Amino acid sequence: MSKLVKHKTADTPPSRRLPNRNVMVFFDKLAATIDEPVTELEYSSNFELLIAVILSAQATDISVNIATRKLFAVANTPEAIYALGEDGLKEYIKTIGLFNSKAKNVIKTCKDLIDKHNSQVPDNRKDLEALAGVGRKTANVVLNTAFGHPTMAVDTHIFRVSNRTGLATGRTVLAVEKKLLERVPEKYILDAHHYLILHGRYTCQARTPKCGECPVYEECMFKDKQKFAEL
Missing domain, CATH: 1.10.1670.10 (Helix-hairpin-Helix base-excision DNA repair enzymes (C-terminal))
Incomplete structure (x- = not known):
């Protein structure tokens, strides 16, 4: 997306x-x-949804699901993905378009979630859009799908x-x-x-x-x- x-x-x-x-x-x-x-994106937590939506920019949901099945099996928290680092994360998402910039954004987002939000996905637009790789549309998806907002x-x-x-x-x-x-x-x-x-x-x-x-x-x-x- x-x-x-x-x-x-x-x-x-x-x-x-x-x-x-x-x-x-x-x-x-x-x-x-x-x-x-x-949504056809596969996720089991608000954090997984956020990461999947970030990864889905200019990519199909199918390609994202293939990558996240392997990624989330080993790292599905901000701490775990941050511990992978950019290079480690790239190994899981390299089949997705723009994976280099997405890896950088996801690592930054994980760090901000840890440092600023107690590792929880924010439930408001301002904080969501302040995260790397999150624009208005991604924020709308998360607000609607994760939190039931009428966006x-x-x-x-x-x-x-x-x-x-x-x-x-x-x-x-x-x-x-x-x-x-x-x-x-x-x-x-x-x-x-x-x-x-x-x-x-x-x-x-x-x-x-x-x-x-x-x-x-x-x-x-x-x-x-x-x-x-x-x-």
């Missing part, structure tokens, strides 16, 4: 706005087809889905995040991030969206949905 970007996507210009009357129906249908709205972590999938469907149109990630927080029904606010990312990952894909299989086809405002449904 990457940090905030401030550019528009080339393949997904904003669509017409999804009417308010269809927003609840939109999420009802997603909920009916996505049984488990959870919206907008990655490339969610940015695309939100614009393409008309759910939350915007030229920047922050604009889309704010609109999602305004429009997502309270009933779904805690799980909306996962519903949208999974929908984007497996159905509303970037190059060839599977419109013919889409549960929200009728509500979606994507102007080319019929063309893709006929492929």
Whole structure:
């Protein structure tokens, strides 16, 4: 998962706005087809989640899980990973993109957690974003998934889905995040991030969206949905 970007996507210009009357129906249908709205990153503690999300920047969840299964088996606390050092950590994460900079950030984060937070993951945005390798989106993931805060972590999938469907149109990630927080029904606010990312990952894909299989086809405002449904 990457940090905030401030550019528009080339393949997904904003669509017409999804009417308010269809927003609840939109999420009802997603909920009916996505049984488990959870992250696909593997973790067993808030600390493991934080490290996995940091490592997932510009990498797939699958590649991160492969690396962290081995890493967390031998080191899954700030003290244990810090003891590995950068070089030791790199041996476990070298199959992940940008592993050199990620190793440096993870070691710095572990040191700060030990020195400043009693080895606990902070439950507030200010302290999370002060950690190395943690931007707004990573903080949003941790706040939502670990602590149940109603935040919206907008990655490339969610940015695309939100614009393409008309759910939350915007030229920047922050604009889309704010609109999602305004429009997502309270009933779904805690799980909306996962519903949208999974929908984007497996159905509303970037190059060839599977419109013919889409549960929200009728509500979606994507102007080319019929063309893709006929492929």
